[in-house]
Amino acid sequence: MKYNPSLIEKKWQEKWSKLNVFKASIDKTKPKYYVLEMFPYPSGAIHMGHVRNYTLGDLVARYKKAQGFNVLHPMGWDAFGLPAENAAIENKTHPANWTYANIESMKTQLIRMGLSYDWDRELATCNPDYYKFEQKMFLDFFNAGIAYKKETLVNWDPIEQTVLANEQVIDGRGWRSGAKVEKKKMKGWFLKISDFADELLDEIDNLSNWPEKVKIMQKNWIGRSNGAIIKFSIENSPNNLKIFTTRPDTIFGATFIAISPQHELSKQIAQKDSKAAEFIKFCESHSIKEIDIEKAEKHGYETGLTVSHPFKNDVSLKIYIANFVLMDYGTGAIFGCPAHDQRDYDFAIKYSLDIIPVIKTGETLPFMGDGPHINSNFLNNLNTEEAKILCIKKLSELGIGEEKVTYRIRDWGVSRQRYWGCPIPVICCDECGEVPVPIEQLPISLPQDVDLNKKGNPLENHNNWKKTKCPKCNKNAIRETDTFDTFFESSWYFARFTDINPSTPFSEEAIKYWMPVDQYIGGVEHAVMHLLYSRFFMRALKYVNIINIEEPFISLQTQGMVCHQTFKTKNKKWLHPNKVRKEDNEYFHVDTKEPVIAGRIEKMSKSKKNVVDPQQIIENFGADTARLFMLSDSPPNRDMEWSSSGVEGSWRFLNKLWKFVINLPKDKKLKKLPINLSKKNQELISIMHRTINDVTKAIDEFHFNLAVASIRSLFNALSSYEINEDDDKIVVIHVTENLLILINPMVPHLAEELWSKLENKGIISNENWPKVDLSYIQKNSVKIPIQVNGKVRAVVEIPIDSNKNDIKEIALKEENVVKFLKTSPKKVIIIPNRVVNFVV
């Protein structure tokens, strides 16, 4: 009988579903385990990144179930977002139709992979049954002062008359119109994440099961810094200019002042100075992307205004309006110290400003390190930290400055001028301002009839929908036509999964039992935004008494990308891998037979055509092969390369395993292990226990590729084992059954089928994880290297825990060691059970 994955995989998927094997419900007699993979955007078809993510999560879910946990493993759809609108315009369909059709086809694909989801908890964020709850949450935030409206800058496409996403701005131009993008001021809704900045920052240290890199990135993103506000008095004017600096110690090196084009003072200047107005306009003829702002050439406009230096009586500093000063950080104004800051240095060179070093260094300027201060009056000889403290003290005494903590993080702008998102439940009244929609009127559903081809915001164009009455004064008013950022939906979906009842977002009981998520898995690209917003959202919900947790994810794992070799034709056009054939290390086009240029291995992307369709792999090899390859090749957190030969290797292994088990002798009586094991059986059992130990450890540490490697080793031992007696049969079947339980989380369909072939009653998905018998894995001898000057000259096997003298004696008997020991050693290093090193 041949291994036929498509047959057995379908069979077991149906069986699991029929038996409700993965249906989760609260059971207080068992410890719970909530495993969650980041839910997908329903783009239409799963890609290899999904396959990887969901295979990792499924392994964890099945493994934890075997370990006796009550597992919750749900799946849903991050269904709002920009692509649906673009697709709707291109394909002349409705975003809802497109999205729901995509969900259906992707769900079919996920089911085909054999993932152990409790599909009863499926949700789609574009469904009013989901987003109605977040409208209520928003109103609670609004009433608690967490949500507010303010003016902000957006990317404006003057031709399309629409706001563009950063993604839609390419080289400063709109992706469809090609028009130069402008910054435009617009009012939008914000959530006060900055109020929670300290807590979000401080609690990072308690996230002990998060990758260090993610924690560092979040810390830097929040960017708490201790600095100072300094008031500079503007010369020939009664007014002050407040600047923020993280380096008050360099105040004596200050040679200019720069303010943001959006600064209040810039506006005032522009009113009287048309050139200044022009310069500000020039600064606003760019996108709002940080990367564009930072990489842009530094420009400044000399305003003619000056301030006096707080500690240097006769020195005045020119005020510039500068394109690189951000209004959102600090006070939107800085002093420039060119000697000790790269940007200030570049600016000073460009505008021929003074460069005054205030830290002693032998190195070239700008110097960003620490050292004794010079040219700094009362700060001389102090280091940076001391000088900061003293400078702030002096500023406060003079009443012209104070210590100030600032944050890099800005409040979360949740407004989007888009159709396919959750409507923001507010009514804008000329008389009463922003009025919350009364709760009994929720949900505010999206209108179905909408014209996406018109310029501008579709909801704003929709007169019927937007016109309403003010709940307060009953006069004519209009609805808020902005919709939520889709990060809003993904900031609480994990809580909704715990209990999808129709009347409340979740129940207290379910939250108490299931939350927080024990293991969250997703791409590293979400390291900051999605994960930080979710952490904030839980705190905000707690603040308004909707939930009682702070940290949503106890343990986090971030997976790397799935990559593939790229190919180009000789005309430099990207070529799909299945159009390429390799012969004698040369690549050829399948159709034209022309040589093909093999390029770099890069992240799979449609634009470079280096994609492999999971569907195709599953049809050709089965889900188990795809899953096994995903797990066996690379550690989860690293990028992996998809290679067809690697897939074939996994396929071959499963075939070998299949054939091996099918051909085992079957005898129901052969179940109980004999009491006295022969030496060879003891050895096999001991390999098995070592494997159980290694696989368990590898899975716990998220090194799934090592788990696969150990299982393969165990199988190598099994397949070279010779069965002679009845006892041997029992031992082999016993070891094989344990191997199947170990491999079940990886290739569950094959494991189920073979488990049933071994005439077991229940299903393997309900079996318990095998226990390690430590007595089998203790060794009584150890191989250690003997080094001379750090180079290995011999390897000896000695009893474990031998004393140092014995080890030395054995080592000195080695011929090759003696050969290199021309004189008696100066020093002998003996680390028991590890190494011997003779230093000569």
Place this chain on the structure above:
RNA sequence: GCGAGCGUGGCGGAAUGGUAGACGCACUGGACUUAAAAUCCAGAGUCCGAUAAGGACGUGGGGGUUCAAGUCCCCCCGCUCGUACCA
């Protein structure tokens, strides 16, 4: 620009500061076959050496700490992710 991560044979990757290359892929040789595929067995970092024994070199590059460095520290190079309206 800024923040973060990664870099080990032909390839994916193993390796509590202690034998670098586990396990696999590709490759080479052999067995089976009329033949091929599949399967099974064996070999293998590079160089010197005889295909041996043994040795030299070797973890992106350069320097350092240590009896001992892929691992720790400093500098540099390359790639990847994020950079607030893609999700």
